[in-house]
Amino acid sequence: MTELGQKLPKPVAMPTRPRSAGCAAADCAACEVRSLTFCAGLKPEEMGRLAAIVTRLNLAARQMLFHEGDSAEFVYNVTHGAVKLYKLLPDGRRQITGFLLAGDFLGLAGKDGYSYSAETISPVELCRFPRRKLDQLFVVFPGLEHQLLGLATDELVAAQDQMLLLGRRTAAEKVASFLLRLSERGKVRGQPGNPVQLPMTRGDIADYLGLTIETVSRTLSQMRRDQLIRQRSLTEIELTAVERLADLAQG
Amino acid sequence: MTELGQKLPKPVAMPTRPRSAGCAAADCAACEVRSLTFCAGLKPEEMGRLAAIVTRLNLAARQMLFHEGDSAEFVYNVTHGAVKLYKLLPDGRRQITGFLLAGDFLGLAGKDGYSYSAETISPVELCRFPRRKLDQLFVVFPGLEHQLLGLATDELVAAQDQMLLLGRRTAAEKVASFLLRLSERGKVRGQPGNPVQLPMTRGDIADYLGLTIETVSRTLSQMRRDQLIRQRSLTEIELTAVERLADLAQG
DNA sequence: CGCACCCTTGATCCTGCTCAAAGAAAGTGG
DNA sequence: CCACTTTCTTTGAGCAGGATCAAGGGTGCG
Numbered sequence: 178m179t180e181l182g183q184k185l186p187k188p189v190a191m192p193t194r195p196r197s198a199g200c201a202a203a204d205c206a207a208c209e210v211r212s213l214t215f216c217a218g219l220k221p222e223e224m225g226r227l228a229a230i231v232t233r234l235n236l237a238a239r240q241m242l243f244h245e246g247d248s249a250e251f252v253y254n255v256t257h258g259a260v261k262l263y264k265l266l267p268d269g270r271r272q273i274t275g276f277l278l279a280g281d282f283l284g285l286a287g288k289d290g291y292s293y294s295a296e297t298i299s300p301v302e303l304c305r306f307p308r309r310k311l312d313q314l315f316v317v318f319p320g321l322e323h324q325l326l327g328l329a330t331d332e333l334v335a336a337q338d339q340m341l342l343l344g345r346r347t348a349a350e351k352v353a354s355f356l357l358r359l360s361e362r363g364k365v366r367g368q369p370g371n372p373v374q375l376p377m378t379r380g381d382i383a384d385y386l387g388l389t390i391e392t393v394s395r396t397l398s399q400m401r402r403d404q405l406i407r408q409r410s411l412t413e414i415e416l417t418a419v420e421r422l423a424d425l426a427q428g
Numbered sequence: 429m430t431e432l433g434q435k436l437p438k439p440v441a442m443p444t445r446p447r448s449a450g451c452a453a454a455d456c457a458a459c460e461v462r463s464l465t466f467c468a469g470l471k472p473e474e475m476g477r478l479a480a481i482v483t484r485l486n487l488a489a490r491q492m493l494f495h496e497g498d499s500a501e502f503v504y505n506v507t508h509g510a511v512k513l514y515k516l517l518p519d520g521r522r523q524i525t526g527f528l529l530a531g532d533f534l535g536l537a538g539k540d541g542y543s544y545s546a547e548t549i550s551p552v553e554l555c556r557f558p559r560r561k562l563d564q565l566f567v568v569f570p571g572l573e574h575q576l577l578g579l580a581t582d583e584l585v586a587a588q589d590q591m592l593l594l595g596r597r598t599a600a601e602k603v604a605s606f607l608l609r610l611s612e613r614g615k616v617r618g619q620p621g622n623p624v625q626l627p628m629t630r631g632d633i634a635d636y637l638g639l640t641i642e643t644v645s646r647t648l649s650q651m652r653r654d655q656l657i658r659q660r661s662l663t664e665i666e667l668t669a670v671e672r673l674a675d676l677a678q679g
Numbered sequence: 680c681g682c683a684c685c686c687t688t689g690a691t692c693c694t695g696c697t698c699a700a701a702g703a704a705a706g707t708g709g
Numbered sequence: 710c711c712a713c714t715t716t717c718t719t720t721g722a723g724c725a726g727g728a729t730c731a732a733g734g735g736t737g738c739g
Contacts, residue, residue, distance in 0.1 A: 389727075
């Protein structure tokens with residue numbers, strides 16, 4: 178299990194590992210995102226039961242986990258890498274509803290199946306739980322369902338924030354908010370938080386913020402000129418004036 | 429209990445009625461929105477326990493239920509009238525995150541308290557449950573928490589739809605989607621669905637769709653000229669070409 | 680090295696916003 | 710019940726933020 182702590186050395190499309198004994202529990206500990214995962218704060222017995230139904234998966238970049246409308250047979254917990262969730266209009270317009278990083282949970286679905294498509298951005302490692310078996314566990318361990326309600330509520334709060342951003346913020350405010358949120362998420366995970374890592378493309382960012390690629394690019398360029406950020410590379414942005422960025426982002 | 433079925437005759441700031449015996453269960457039945465409420469499909473025993481902790485409230489229009497950030501001591505179930513939920517930016521820009529009608533549930537909150545403010549649009553009748561007592565019931569009746577998870581999931585799906593609307597739809601598509609959704613919600617409630625009732629102001633609609641009042645008004649005028657709708661009154665719109673409206677709304 | 684993809688920048692356009700004014704509806708007080 | 714005020718809605722004129730169209734530069738991979 179110790180290999181989970183290491184940086185994955187170019188994990189190109191690794192084959193799915195078979196489920197192993199102490200999986201869920203041991204893995205959550207190993208990948209050091211305990212406080213964020215589905216298994217956070219569960220009792221040992223609950224962890225054991227979860228471990229018995231989990232499958233660990235490794236995926237390359239640009240792989241679909243599922244499509245919008247698919248029947249929701251699994252829920253997932255990301256342990257490494259980045260995933261994007263999105264919805265499409267018939268003519269191809271896309272809205273990304275969320276980026277998931279290590280520790281994040283996905284897969285809640287209404288009666289019409291998954292309400293969004295999920296695709297990996299980078300190579301990804303995740304835990305997959307069959308929804309059917311999870312529901313059986315809920316009967317025995319209501320604490321699991323309590324856990325899930327907490328996750329759903331947090332997601333809902335985030336979704337409402339995103340509505341405010343999409344409906345009422347300007348382009349500059351959107352990009353500033355985005356950078357600050359990514360920074361905060363990094364900190365929560367015990368990472369530096371600055372510089373910010375951007376595993377997604379400009380196009381992904383645009384579709385997340387309700388902008389075009391060009392506007393995202395122009396806004397970042399302007400922020401660079403204004404000394405708010407420094408671009409170490411395409412995927413790494415240093416926040417050089419967090420205070421001013423926060424002012425720009427508006428509360 | 430029979431007075432619940434009647435139209436409220438100008439119920440100006442009626443005082444809170446004391447909780448009564450068979451409240452939650454009986455009320456849900458009385459207001460004929462059984463299939464939508466928090467109590468939907470619960471066992472008699474669960475209903476009884478809920479009834480014991482519920483308070484029924486009557487509020488006039490333009491009353492605050494709570495403000496964003498307030499500690500979340502209650503959850504609510506609307507039984508009559510309309511409520512709006514919104515978030516504000518420091519400079520006053522507003523995003524309405526949802527309109528609640530009879531049968532709708534509200535009050536889920538993260539650890540920072542309510543994530544939005546709630547204000548009545550029309551005179552409103554609702555059931556209020558103390559969150560603390562509800563949590564105690566969860567221990568005995570996990571089915572209640574299961575119910576809540578279902579509501580949270582539905583809300584999440586709706587929130588993601590709204591993100592797509594806010595981020596990627598044009599003004600005309602937004603307004604068309606809005607009218608169609610209201611119509612569908614009416615139908616689900618056993619109401620006609622056409623004409624559509626608009627208890628909220630143009631300003632509220634604008635802040636829900638991420639537009640200005642003027643754009644909402646102009647778009648409705650254009651739809652009237654295009655014979656897509658007929659405005660019976662300010663608050664009542666007849667959909668005269670649902671098919672074409674649906675095309676306009678884009679999937 | 681060459682190709683594909685992504686990113687940046689510029690020029691121009693247009694959707695939706697701002698500003699302004701007048702009409703309609705609804706509440707208020709005499 | 711009516712005059713008055715306030716609020717909401719509609720419509721017009723002009724503007725601008727961000728989109729679209731277009732071209733060129735980086736970057737990474739085979």
